[in-house]
Each structure stands twice: as structure tokens, then as C-alpha cells.
Amino acid sequence: MTVNEKPLPPGPKGLDSAKFLLNSSRDFKKPMTDMAIEYGEVAHVRNRRRDFIVVSGHEAAKHVLITNQDNYRKGLEYELLRIVLGEGLLTSEGETWRKQRRLVQPMFAKRHLKHFTEHMTRATSEVLDGDPFAGLPEGETVDLSEVMMGLTLDIVGRALFGADLSGATARKVGPAMNDVLSLGTRMTRRIPTFILAHLPGMNLEKAISVNPEGRRFQRALADLKEVIDDLLEERSRQGETGDDMVGLMLSAEDEETGETMSREQIGDELMTFMLAGHETTSNALAWTWKHLSLNPGAREKLFEEVDTVLGDRVPDMDDMDRLPWTRACVEEAMRVDSPVWTVGRQAKEEDEILGYRIPRNASVMVLISMVHRDPEIWPNPEGFDPSRFLPENVKERPRHAYMPFGAGRRVCVGSTFATVEATLLAAMISRRLRFDLPRGAEVEAEAVITQRPKNGLPMHVFHRQPDPVPEDAPEPDLAAV
Numbered sequence: 001m002t003v004n005e006k007p008l009p010p011g012p013k014g015l016d017s018a019k020f021l022l023n024s025s026r027d028f029k030k031p032m033t034d035m036a037i038e039y040g041e042v043a044h045v046r047n048r049r050r051d052f053i054v055v056s057g058h059e060a061a062k063h064v065l066i067t068n069q070d071n072y073r074k075g076l077e078y079e080l081l082r083i084v085l086g087e088g089l090l091t092s093e094g095e096t097w098r099k100q101r102r103l104v105q106p107m108f109a110k111r112h113l114k115h116f117t118e119h120m121t122r123a124t125s126e127v128l129d130g131d132p133f134a135g136l137p138e139g140e141t142v143d144l145s146e147v148m149m150g151l152t153l154d155i156v157g158r159a160l161f162g163a164d165l166s167g168a169t170a171r172k173v174g175p176a177m178n179d180v181l182s183l184g185t186r187m188t189r190r191i192p193t194f195i196l197a198h199l200p201g202m203n204l205e206k207a208i209s210v211n212p213e214g215r216r217f218q219r220a221l222a223d224l225k226e227v228i229d230d231l232l233e234e235r236s237r238q239g240e241t242g243d244d245m246v247g248l249m250l251s252a253e254d255e256e257t258g259e260t261m262s263r264e265q266i267g268d269e270l271m272t273f274m275l276a277g278h279e280t281t282s283n284a285l286a287w288t289w290k291h292l293s294l295n296p297g298a299r300e301k302l303f304e305e306v307d308t309v310l311g312d313r314v315p316d317m318d319d320m321d322r323l324p325w326t327r328a329c330v331e332e333a334m335r336v337d338s339p340v341w342t343v344g345r346q347a348k349e350e351d352e353i354l355g356y357r358i359p360r361n362a363s364v365m366v367l368i369s370m371v372h373r374d375p376e377i378w379p380n381p382e383g384f385d386p387s388r389f390l391p392e393n394v395k396e397r398p399r400h401a402y403m404p405f406g407a408g409r410r411v412c413v414g415s416t417f418a419t420v421e422a423t424l425l426a427a428m429i430s431r432r433l434r435f436d437l438p439r440g441a442e443v444e445a446e447a448v449i450t451q452r453p454k455n456g457l458p459m460h461v462f463h464r465q466p467d468p469v470p471e472d473a474p475e476p477d478l479a480a481v
Helices: 014-024 029-039 058-067 078-085 094-108 110-130 144-161 167-188 191-197 204-208 212-237 245-251 263-294 296-310 317-322 324-336 415-432
Strands: 042-046 051-055 072-074 141-143 342-347 351-353 356-358 363-367 433-436 445-447 451-453 458-463
Touching: 014 029, 014 042, 029 042, 029 051, 029 363, 051 058, 058 342, 058 351, 058 363, 078 204, 078 263, 094 110, 094 245, 094 263, 110 144, 110 317, 110 415, 141 144, 144 212, 144 245, 144 263, 144 415, 144 458, 167 212, 167 263, 204 212, 212 245, 212 263, 245 263, 263 296, 263 324, 263 415, 263 433, 263 451, 296 317, 296 324, 296 415, 317 324, 317 415, 324 415, 415 433
Parallel strands: 051 363
Antiparallel strands: 042 051, 072 342, 141 458, 342 363, 351 356, 433 458, 445 451
């Protein structure tokens, strides 16, 4: 039987199909998740002109993102992202992407990560030394999601530009980022916007500007680009040397062609790293605090580890191997509440997945949040169990069953940076502070470009005063949860 004789994947038909498409324009994640639960790891729905495939199993996801990745280009959903990010690594395709990847990949080598780590730990240490919660009564409730956004923005600014993005700049960038991410996501769900964009004399930018929400999105994007242009201009005047990302980009040279990066290319990559890096890490930390509050046994083990390993000193890259439980807590939080919850692709040619036909030009949504809940791979998939990510347990499962940063050639180039950042920040913050969810608080996830707490993350804040750690203290026991 040839591919075109294979059946389409199961999925909603008739009125159920119309309901799915309508609901997807309001809440992109829930209808796709419901469809995956009802119809299996490869499901299909069609409107009058377009096939949608929802992939939720680890083997099907591996096929799209790794095994046959050459047949799947970036999905139509990236059209709007391209307006925001230009031709950065996240949105570019073909030779443009390959050239940029060759130039950018070496910047995340271990020798450079060491410098980035120094930036991130210095920023965190300065924030903690200043005590962002000083003057608040013990147990005061704060929006911890907002606090993490500010901290990770400052870290990204130092790593990218060698610049402080706290204070007035943060007050400008933070709201602009929020508008770009949230409003941009809403507009990708509005089919009329994309239909309007393809009328004669129109394009996507003109179509967006038709409604007030779209104009607000464009103003926020202009604010972000202005900040990046100003920072890049200032950094360029300082010269090409430096251990921040701009310095590396200004001096980068393609080993194959000898080409360097243009000012426009650098700006596109900086926008990508600022939005993607800052937002993803901030949300990973927010979900980590939520789950640790709900799992006090895991949190006590984390406290024991960071108190024993770090004491009062500032960590460095070498501490990653000494903080296995802290890292495991972060990685398990990214499994249960995946900041990057889906990856969109479009089939170039007809294909077959698990015996089902995938039509040419079909939009394929890989639900990472569902891959991370496959009960064949993850026993008690809804439970929070950091021991899954201790080194001795990681090797026992398929590598592609966990993909918080995507997979294949297009896996996020900054994945190691993000993991190091989230782990060391979690360790440093946990040395000083404890966060507890208020009684009865319900934290709802909002699936925009990333998955984040919908209405913030309310937390009671308590200062920790760990006992001094004796020099001969034994290593913490991580065997039991």
C-alpha cells in the first residue's frame, strides 16, 4: 500500500470539527490536548482549505523533529514571529538558517558559557544582596512570576549586551515583551487576520494594524526594537571585544565562507535571545517554585543540597555536577509544565506517521506537553518526581521522550545556557528564600508562545537562615524522595 492509500489519522468530523476550530481560536492548547486524548498520538482535523495534524506521542514526535525532519519546515504560525524576530535562528529557514547556526553555535561553547555563567550569578547575587523583599513582613504575598521576569531580563541583558536591564529599562521592556508575546499569540489564532493579509495590496503587517489590539502589538514591538538598537549602538561604540553575546557576534566569522554578521542579523538574533531566552527561563523557574511548594519533601532535599554544596559562596559552572537534585527539580518542573509546550511544522511533501497519511502542506503541531506525559515513558505522569532526572535514571529512557527545547537540528541553540541559568538561579535563591503557595491558591497555565502562569504566581515569601555547614559535612542523601 502506497502512502497516498494510507488512511488519514482519526479526528473530529462535521460539527465536532467546527467546534475544534472555533475553540482553537480562543484557547490554542486545550482543544489540541483534548483531541490527542480522545483520538491518540496522531490525530487529524480539517477546515475547508487546511489539514491540521496533532502529534502527541514520543515516536511520532521523533519522526517529525528528528527522523524525517527534512520534510518539515517551520509552520505558518511562524509568519507572525518573523515580524517580531526577523530572520533569527528561531524563524529562518534553509541556507540563511544554516549560515546563522554556524556563526552562533560556537558562542555557546563551554568556554563562553563560563563567562555567561559569571554574568548570571553576579546579577543574581546583586539582586539577593539588595534583598528584593526587604521591608516586607515575613509571609507577605508577592507575584513571583513578575519577580522572576525582572531577574531573568537583567541576566539576559548582561549576557547579551554586558548591560544592566533593571530599573527604567526593565519598566519599559517588561510590559512591551508581555504585549508582544500575549497579543502576538492571540493574533496567530485569528484566521481572518491571515486571510486579510493575502488580499491584493495587503500583507501581514497591514492586516495586523486593522484592529486596535494589533496596533498595540506594533507599538510594543517598536519599543523593544528601540531598546535593542540603542543597546547595540552603545555596545558597538565600546569595540568588538568582550565576553558578552554582542562582542562575540561582532567578531564572529563563518569558518566556511569568511563572512561576518551584518548589523541587521545581529539585531534579529538579539531579539530572539531576549524574547525566547528570558521568557522561557523565567517560566521554568516559576513552575519550579510552584511544584516545590506543593512537594515539601523534594524542597527539603533541595535546601539540604544547596546548603551543603554552596554554603555562602557564589556558584560557577563546575557546580552543575554538584547540584544534581537542584537540576533534577528544574528539569522535572519543565516536564510537568513545559514552557515550550508545542512546536509547529508544515509538511513539505506527503508523509506517513505510524501508518497514517500526512497530507502535503498539512500543519503539524507537536505537543511537547503531551509527549512529556506519555505513561509508557513516565509512570505517574502528572506527579512531580525529580528523581526521574537523576543521572542514573536518565539513561534508562529514550532521549527523545524529553524535549523541553525541541529536538533535531532545530533544537534551541541556547538550551544548555538556559538549563545552567535556571539551575544555578534556583540554587542561589533557595539558599536565601522559601516560597509557599497561599492556601487554596490555584495557578492556571496560559499557553501563549510559551506556557506561563496566567494571572501571575502568588507566593508567600520567607527568608531562610540556614545553619552553618560544617567543613566535614557529608554529601546530602538524594536516594529517597
